Amino acid sequence: MPLRCIQVVDSDPTVALVTQRGLQMLLNGAVEVAVSASPEDAWLRCAQGSVDLLIIDPNPHNGAAKTLLTLLQSYRPSIPVIALTAYDSPRLQTQMRTLGVQYYLAKPVELQELERIVRAALGLEPLRDGESGFRPDHDRMALIGLKTATNS
Amino acid sequence: MLEKDATSDLQIRIAELEAKIIAAHSREHALKSRIDELESQIAPHQPPSPASADARLNALLSICAASLLTHEVEAIVSLVVHESRDLFACSSGILLFLAESDPQRLILRASSNALVPELIIDPGQGIVGRAFLAPRAMLMIGPTLEAAIKELQPAQIQTLQDVLDAWPPSSAIVAPLRVNTQRLGALALYSGNSPQRYHPRDLPFIQALADLTAIAIDEVRQRERAAALQHALAQTRSLHAEAQARLNAAQAQLLQSAKLAAVGELAASVAHEINNPLYAARNSLYLVEQELPPEAPQRTFLSIAQNELGRIARIITRMHDFYRPTRAELEPINMNDLLDETVELVQTHMRHSHVVVDTELTPDLPLLIAHADQLRQVFLNLMLNACDAMPSGGTLYINTTYIPGKNDHPPSIAIRVSDTGVGIADEHQAHLFEPFYTTKPQGTGLGLAISAHIVTQHAGHISVESAVGEGTTFTVTLPVNSDG
Structure with a gap:
C-alpha cells in the first residue's frame, strides 16, 4: 500500500508535533505526516496533489483557515478534511459543515480517537454504524460516559 | 177707603221694588259674566299667581333634590314628566326623549301617562326633533306646529296618539336638554284640543326645567363614567402591577443570567485556551507510555499523570458546558x-x-x-x-x-x-x-x-x-x- 500523506495545519507547534508523532506511531509507518504552521503552506502542498488528508485547527479568529477550506472545496474536493479545534462551538461546527468539512474533533481529544477518525477519513477503516464524523466536545463527553445520550 | 188706597199703593210699590230687584240681579249676572270674560282675556297677560310660582319653584327644587339622591336616569325623567303634568294641567301629555349616538337618534324615555312605547325620532324631525336642535325653549303653534307634525311618519303619529290624551295638539311647548354644547335630548309638552294654549311666559320655566333635567342626567352619567373609569383604572393598575412584576422578574433573571454568563464567559475562554496545551500534554504522555516496556516503574506515575490530565479535561468540559445550552x-x-x-x-x-x-x-x-x-x-x-x-x-x-x-x-x-x-x-x-x-x-x-x-x-x-x-x-x- 502506498504511503498516505497527511497534512497537519496548526499554529501551535507543540500541538502540531504531538499530532504528527502520534499519528505516525499509531498508524505504524503507513502514513507520512507533514506539518505546516500556516494554511498558505498547506495549500501549496494540497495544490500539488501530494496530500491525502488535511488535519486543520480552524482558529475562528483567523480567516486564513476558512480561505484554505474554501479553496479545497472548490479545487481539491477529493481531499478529506478533519477539523481539530480547541475552540469548539456550535457556530464553528456549522461553519465547518458549510465549508465541506467531513470530520470534526474537539481538543483535547485522545490520540486513539483521532487515529480512528484518520483511518476512516483515509478509507482504511470505516466508522461504526450510526457514528458521525462530527465529534464536538459534548458528543465526546457522551462517548466517555460523562453525559447521558439525551443530554448530549 | 183710605186704608184700601194705602194698601194698593204699597202693593204697587212692592211690585216695582221686586221688578227692580230682578233687574238688579239680571245686571249683576251680566256684570259677573262680563267680569269673567274680561278676566279670562287679561289672564294670559298676567304674571303667574303666587300659588303657581310656588308650585313651579317646588317642582324645580324636587328635581334638584332628586338629582342629589338618585343615581338613575329613569327616576329623574319620570319625576320631570310627573311634575310637569301637575304644573300644566291643560296638557294632553308630556314626553321626554333622550339622545343616543351612532346613529344619533331620539328615543322616548318617559311620558306623563306612564306608557313608554318604542318611539324613535330623528334629530330635526317633528316637534321633538326640532326641539332637540333648537338653542332654547320654544312655543309651537299654528303653521309651525302643523309643519312639524307633517314631518312625522304614520307609525310615529300612531304611537303619539297612544301616549297623548288628545291629537293633534293645539300647541306645544318644547325645550332642548343641553349641557354646554352637548345635546342630551328634548322635553315636549302637548296641549289638548281645547282653546287653552301654552303661553310665551311659560318658556323661561320650561327652559329652566329642561336645563335642570339635563344637568341632573349629565351628573348621573358623569358618575357612571367616573365609576367605569375607576374600575378601568383599577384593572389597569392591577395589570400594570402584574406586568411590572413580570418585567422585574425578567430583569432580575437577566441580571442573574448576565452574572452567570460573565463567569461562564471567563470559564469558556479559559477552557478554550487550555485545550491546546492539554491536548499536547495528555497525548505526549500517551506517546511516552507507548515507548516504555510493560514492567517499567515509571508507568505508575505516568498513569497518575494521565488520569489527572483526564480529570482536568473533564473539568474543562464542565466549565465550557456551564455557558452552553445542552441539546435537551x-x-x-x-x-x-x-x-x-x-x-x-x-x-x-x-x-x-x-x-x-x-x-x-x-x-x-x-x-x-x-x-x-x-x-x-x-x-x-x-x-x-x-x-x-x-x-x-x-x-x-x-x-x-x-x-x-x-x-x-x-x-x-x-x-x-x-x-x-x-x-x-x-x-x-x-x-x-x-x-x-x-x-x-x-x-x-x-x-x-x-x-x-x-x-x-x-x-x-x-x-x-x-x-x-x-x-x-x-x-x-x-x-x-x-x-x-
Missing part, C-alpha cells in the same frame, strides 16, 4: 411568537416611557432550533436598551426577515431591533459586545456581551448600526438549520 434545552421555536411574547413583557414599561412599539413580522417563518429562554433574554435586553436610549420617548421598530441560503451561507432569519433614540458614538460601537463595557452609570456591561455570546452559541451573528441623534439598529441573524 433546544426546541423548535417560532421567532415571531417569541418576539411577540417579549414585546408583551415590556409593553407596559414602553408605554410608561412613551415609547411606541411598531412590529413588522414576516409571516410563515421557518422554525428555529434554539434555546427559547436564552433568545428571549437577548431580545428583552435589546428592547430594554432601546427604551433606555429614548429618554424622551420614541418608536421601537421590530421586524423579521427570511434570508434564503446562498453559497456558503445557510438560510437564516434576521431580526432587527431599531430605536429612534440618542444613538451610539463611533468610539463606543467597537466595544459594545465586550464584557463589562458600558456607557450607562448603572450598567453592568454584561447585557450585550451575553447577548452576543448567546447568539454566537446559536451559530448566529449580531451587529449594530448607529448614528448619534438618529437611533440605533441591532441585527441578529440566526441560521434556520442551526442545531446548536
Whole structure:
C-alpha cells in the first residue's frame, strides 16, 4: 500500500508535533505526516496533489483557515478534511459543515480517537454504524460516559 | 177707603221694588259674566299667581333634590314628566326623549301617562326633533306646529296618539336638554284640543326645567363614567402591577443570567485556551507510555499523570458546558411568537416611557432550533436598551426577515431591533459586545456581551448600526438549520 500523506495545519507547534508523532506511531509507518504552521503552506502542498488528508485547527479568529477550506472545496474536493479545534462551538461546527468539512474533533481529544477518525477519513477503516464524523466536545463527553445520550 | 188706597199703593210699590230687584240681579249676572270674560282675556297677560310660582319653584327644587339622591336616569325623567303634568294641567301629555349616538337618534324615555312605547325620532324631525336642535325653549303653534307634525311618519303619529290624551295638539311647548354644547335630548309638552294654549311666559320655566333635567342626567352619567373609569383604572393598575412584576422578574433573571454568563464567559475562554496545551500534554504522555516496556516503574506515575490530565479535561468540559445550552434545552421555536411574547413583557414599561412599539413580522417563518429562554433574554435586553436610549420617548421598530441560503451561507432569519433614540458614538460601537463595557452609570456591561455570546452559541451573528441623534439598529441573524 502506498504511503498516505497527511497534512497537519496548526499554529501551535507543540500541538502540531504531538499530532504528527502520534499519528505516525499509531498508524505504524503507513502514513507520512507533514506539518505546516500556516494554511498558505498547506495549500501549496494540497495544490500539488501530494496530500491525502488535511488535519486543520480552524482558529475562528483567523480567516486564513476558512480561505484554505474554501479553496479545497472548490479545487481539491477529493481531499478529506478533519477539523481539530480547541475552540469548539456550535457556530464553528456549522461553519465547518458549510465549508465541506467531513470530520470534526474537539481538543483535547485522545490520540486513539483521532487515529480512528484518520483511518476512516483515509478509507482504511470505516466508522461504526450510526457514528458521525462530527465529534464536538459534548458528543465526546457522551462517548466517555460523562453525559447521558439525551443530554448530549 | 183710605186704608184700601194705602194698601194698593204699597202693593204697587212692592211690585216695582221686586221688578227692580230682578233687574238688579239680571245686571249683576251680566256684570259677573262680563267680569269673567274680561278676566279670562287679561289672564294670559298676567304674571303667574303666587300659588303657581310656588308650585313651579317646588317642582324645580324636587328635581334638584332628586338629582342629589338618585343615581338613575329613569327616576329623574319620570319625576320631570310627573311634575310637569301637575304644573300644566291643560296638557294632553308630556314626553321626554333622550339622545343616543351612532346613529344619533331620539328615543322616548318617559311620558306623563306612564306608557313608554318604542318611539324613535330623528334629530330635526317633528316637534321633538326640532326641539332637540333648537338653542332654547320654544312655543309651537299654528303653521309651525302643523309643519312639524307633517314631518312625522304614520307609525310615529300612531304611537303619539297612544301616549297623548288628545291629537293633534293645539300647541306645544318644547325645550332642548343641553349641557354646554352637548345635546342630551328634548322635553315636549302637548296641549289638548281645547282653546287653552301654552303661553310665551311659560318658556323661561320650561327652559329652566329642561336645563335642570339635563344637568341632573349629565351628573348621573358623569358618575357612571367616573365609576367605569375607576374600575378601568383599577384593572389597569392591577395589570400594570402584574406586568411590572413580570418585567422585574425578567430583569432580575437577566441580571442573574448576565452574572452567570460573565463567569461562564471567563470559564469558556479559559477552557478554550487550555485545550491546546492539554491536548499536547495528555497525548505526549500517551506517546511516552507507548515507548516504555510493560514492567517499567515509571508507568505508575505516568498513569497518575494521565488520569489527572483526564480529570482536568473533564473539568474543562464542565466549565465550557456551564455557558452552553445542552441539546435537551433546544426546541423548535417560532421567532415571531417569541418576539411577540417579549414585546408583551415590556409593553407596559414602553408605554410608561412613551415609547411606541411598531412590529413588522414576516409571516410563515421557518422554525428555529434554539434555546427559547436564552433568545428571549437577548431580545428583552435589546428592547430594554432601546427604551433606555429614548429618554424622551420614541418608536421601537421590530421586524423579521427570511434570508434564503446562498453559497456558503445557510438560510437564516434576521431580526432587527431599531430605536429612534440618542444613538451610539463611533468610539463606543467597537466595544459594545465586550464584557463589562458600558456607557450607562448603572450598567453592568454584561447585557450585550451575553447577548452576543448567546447568539454566537446559536451559530448566529449580531451587529449594530448607529448614528448619534438618529437611533440605533441591532441585527441578529440566526441560521434556520442551526442545531446548536
